[in-house]
Amino acid sequence: MKLRLLLFVCLSMSGISLAQPSADQQIRAIRQQFNEAIARHDTTHLASFFTDDYTLLSARNTEAKGKEGGKRALANAFRTQKNVVYVRTPTQIDVFASWHMASETGRWTGTWQETDGTVMLTGTYLAKWHQINGQWALRAEVFTPLTCSGSSYCEKGPGVK
Known part of the structure; x- marks a missing residue:
């Protein structure tokens, strides 16, 4: 009993909490891991964050279905866009705990090298999470694009010939 009390006092004084992180904190931590996996171009790790019935609608209106579809879409971006990095930054997470669901909204950036410059594409996103x-x-x-700069790539939006 004294050992438990001593451990509790030490952890309390060090600022370490034994409480379970909130759903919001868990999702933000997972999103950070997701961003790190994108930076490494680790499609296997990225796919581990998806449900089997995952759905993606990209900034260029590309659709991907399922865990493998999401993995293929990211692998294609890594293969075709030199030095590509995408970063998702959550601005709000709303949790519906009784249904084990959450909504994440935020801002995203994508950067990569084209022959005539570095593309900087930015926008907003909505993610649906399920526990x-x-x-x-x-x-x-x-993903909805809102700005594009740095290359003639930006002149060629979806459906533009």
């Missing part, structure tokens, strides 16, 4: 067996996973993501 399955105690783990949060991405069920859907929708």
Whole structure:
């Protein structure tokens, strides 16, 4: 009993909490891991964040379905866009705990090298999370572009010839 009390006092004084992180904190931590996996171009790790029925709607209106579809879409970006890095930054996470779902909204950036300059594409996104067996996973993501600069790539939006 004295050992437990001593451990509790030491942890309390060090600022370490034994409390379970909130759903918001868990999702933000997963999003950070996701961003790190994108920076490494680690499609296997990225796919581990998706539900089996994951759905993606990209900034250029590309659709991907399922865990493998999401993995292929990211692998294609890594293969075709030199030095590509995408960063998602959550601005708000709303949790519906009784249904084990959450909504994440935020801003995203994409940068990569084209022959005539470095593309900087930015916008907003909406992600739907689902907690399955105690783990949060991405069920859907929708990306809307708002700015593009740095290359003639920006002149060629979806459907532009």
